[in-house]
Amino acid sequence: MSALSDAEVGKLILPRDKNTAGFKIGCPTMKIKDARVSLDFYCNKLGMSLLKKLDLPEEGLTDYFLGYLEEGEKLADKGSAEGTFRAMTGTRTVDLRHVWDSKETLEMGTAFDNLSIIVPNVYTACERLEQLGVPFLKKPDEGGMTNLAFIKDPDGYSIEIFSVQTIEDHCL
Numbered sequence: 001m002s003a004l005s006d007a008e009v010g011k012l013i014l015p016r017d018k019n020t021a022g023f024k025i026g027c028p029t030m031k032i033k034d035a036r037v038s039l040d041f042y043c044n045k046l047g048m049s050l051l052k053k054l055d056l057p058e059e060g061l062t063d064y065f066l067g068y069l070e071e072g073e074k075l076a077d078k079g080s081a082e083g084t085f086r087a088m089t090g091t092r093t094v095d096l097r098h099v100w101d102s103k104e105t106l107e108m109g110t111a112f113d114n115l116s117i118i119v120p121n122v123y124t125a126c127e128r129l130e131q132l133g134v135p136f137l138k139k140p141d142e143g144g145m146t147n148l149a150f151i152k153d154p155d156g157y158s159i160e161i162f163s164v165q166t167i168e169d170h171c172l
Contacts, residue, residue, distance in 0.1 A: 019128050026116030026160070027065065027093035035064065035098045042066050042096065051093060058144060060100045067093040114150065114158040122147050122163050129161075 004012070032038040042048045043066065052065040097113055119125040122140050126149050130136070137150040137158060148162040 019124075022120040023125070024118045026118045026162070027067075027095045028115050029063070029095040029097050029113040029160075031102075031111045031113050032096045032098050035062065035096070038096050038098075039064060042094075048094075062098045062100070064096040064098070065093050066096060112157070114160045116160040116162060119161055119163050122149060122161055125161055 039050070043050060047068065048066040049069055050064060051067050052063075054063040054065070056062065095113075117125075126136075126140055129151060135152045137152055138148075140147055140149045140161075148160060151159050151161060153159055
């Protein structure tokens, strides 16, 4: 299969749907084997800062939100609502996910967990996605955590759909 021509791309991509106003890319999530080794690498070798550590015992995992601070930018209190919000909605953030008792072998290509999309309203966004035939891995009211969903892209990658309300409901 060859590359798409500029004309093909121009015909393929429609003007932005007004129903996607307010959508933003959140941080990508990558699974890690050993939190000690990964935190040393990303923080001490690559110079990132730990923005938020989020333990989720009911899920058996910890999320470490890392990112770069701008010159003069101060690290928010990790326990504060501001710190949680910045870490989970930052465009300069990566989420390293450590599953505590995972027997899974993480090989190249299997460690990517999901991309996140922050939307104004999870239910409205999911209703639209469902009407467009997007496959769901989890709908907003399924499972232990409500007000968030997971969909699959055409290549099978997982995309988390959540809103600021989700962060307030579950993490603050």
